Amino acid sequence: MANKRDYYEVLGVDKGASDDDVKKAYRKLARQYHPDVNKAADAEDKFKEVKEAYEVLSDDQKRATYDQYGHVDPNQGFGGGGADFSGGFGDIFDMFFGGGGGRRDPNAPQRGNDLQYSMTIEFKEAVFGKETDITIPRTENCDTCHGSGAKPGTKPDTCSTCHGTGQQEVVQNTPFGRMVNRRACQTCGGKGQIIRERCSTCNGQGKVKKQRKIHVKIPAGVDDGAQLRMSGEGEGGLRGGPAGDLYIVIRVKSHEFFERENDDIYCEIPLTFAQAALGDEIEIPTLTEKVKLKIPAGTQTGTYFRLKGKGVPRLRGIGQGDQHVKVVVVTPTKLTDEQRELLRQFAGLNGEHTHEQQQSFFDRMKKAFRGD
Ligand SMILES: [Zn+2]
Numbered sequence: 001m002a003n004k005r006d007y008y009e010v011l012g013v014d015k016g017a018s019d020d021d022v023k024k025a026y027r028k029l030a031r032q033y034h035p036d037v038n039k040a041a042d043a044e045d046k047f048k049e050v051k052e053a054y055e056v057l058s059d060d061q062k063r064a065t066y067d068q069y070g071h072v073d074p075n076q077g078f079g080g081g082g083a084d085f086s087g088g089f090g091d092i093f094d095m096f097f098g099g100g101g102g103r104r105d106p107n108a109p110q111r112g113n114d115l116q117y118s119m120t121i122e123f124k125e126a127v128f129g130k131e132t133d134i135t136i137p138r139t140e141n142c143d144t145c146h147g148s149g150a151k152p153g154t155k156p157d158t159c160s161t162c163h164g165t166g167q168q169e170v171v172q173n174t175p176f177g178r179m180v181n182r183r184a185c186q187t188c189g190g191k192g193q194i195i196r197e198r199c200s201t202c203n204g205q206g207k208v209k210k211q212r213k214i215h216v217k218i219p220a221g222v223d224d225g226a227q228l229r230m231s232g233e234g235e236g237g238l239r240g241g242p243a244g245d246l247y248i249v250i251r252v253k254s255h256e257f258f259e260r261e262n263d264d265i266y267c268e269i270p271l272t273f274a275q276a277a278l279g280d281e282i283e284i285p286t287l288t289e290k291v292k293l294k295i296p297a298g299t300q301t302g303t304y305f306r307l308k309g310k311g312v313p314r315l316r317g318i319g320q321g322d323q324h325v326k327v328v329v330v331t332p333t334k335l336t337d338e339q340r341e342l343l344r345q346f347a348g349l350n351g352e353h354t355h356e357q358q359q360s361f362f363d364r365m366k367k368a369f370r371g372d
């Protein structure tokens with residue numbers, strides 16, 4: 001701990017500086033020296049120095065100890081707080097945005113909550129994409145007081161009971177000795193600040209409920225259950241913290257004719273017995289147009305035909321899936337007398353053929369039962 005600079009000097013504040021002044025000075029310097037921003041060789045050391053100074057001067061107990069005894073080896077801690085000065089810079093964000101554990105600065109900026117929005121879209125909208133506006137209710141910082149909750153022109157006072165820490169120590173003398181408990185400050189409710197004159201727009205909450213219109217671009221090829229993240233479109237942060245994110249969960253309606261599996265489209269086309277037997281050229285609806293499909297003579301029911309590239313655009317990558325057409329031969333249920341007679345003739349004429357197929361089927365079945 002040789003040549004350690006005075007913490008007040010590091011932050012550039014005087015001994016009597018308020019908690020607010022300490023915090024302001026720290027934020028300014030932390031941003032200035034943060035290694036992500038400042039590429040100077042000594043930025044990292046400067047940043048650590050600033051952080052260490054702030055960790056002491058922002059904590060009433062540590063600050064009092066420091067004022068009395070000066071620098072103490074951080075490895076020995078300050079008896080209770082146990083700040084870890086050797087930690088990386090990552091936790092600057094914990095401090096700013098309210099991650100991490102332990103004692104938190106109740107006045108530190110806090111990231112807003114994430115929001116989730118469920119959106120139901122049509123089958124074809126999922127295939128081709130869609131742009132739309134949605135309106136979501138969300139909590140935003142009050143414009144009148146910029147989130148402070150204090151009437152414009154005034155600012156919240158630092159709570160005099162807890163000096164802005166939001167916590168109170170309660171010392172109890174028990175038969176087992178002195179016990180020190182920490183609890184949320186009762187004067188300020190743990191906020192560390194007291195608003196004397198409330199902002200009338202938000203009634204001192206610093207936040208207001210708003211309906212917000214957001215433009216959403218749904219990419220072509222999304223599937224049911226897909227989730228879009230819209231950065232910074234969640235709820236507003238507290239005390240200048242960043243807004244949360246908005247997650248849009250996509251629900252895709254089913255289609256009366258098409259079914260989808262990943263990038264491929266499936267559909268079923270009914271064929272008459274005559275079409276299946278004699279062959280035909282039929283029109284198949286695809287997602288974009290109608291295409292002609294040649295059905296060869298003697299097509300069996302349940303046969304699949306593939307229409308290449310007529311499926312869904314790939315969300316990641318290029319190209320499209322295919323469309324698979326399953327043909328189903330439909331047995332007629334209502335026949336006129338004439339049709340019935342023609343079918344009888346047909347059965348008679350083709351008796352041999354039908355018999356042939358049936359014969360081979362029964363032969364195979366017999367073999368299967370005999371086991372040879
Ligand atoms: Zn307000």
Ligand SMILES: [Zn+2]
Nearest residue numbers: 159162185188
């Ligand atoms: Zn308080």
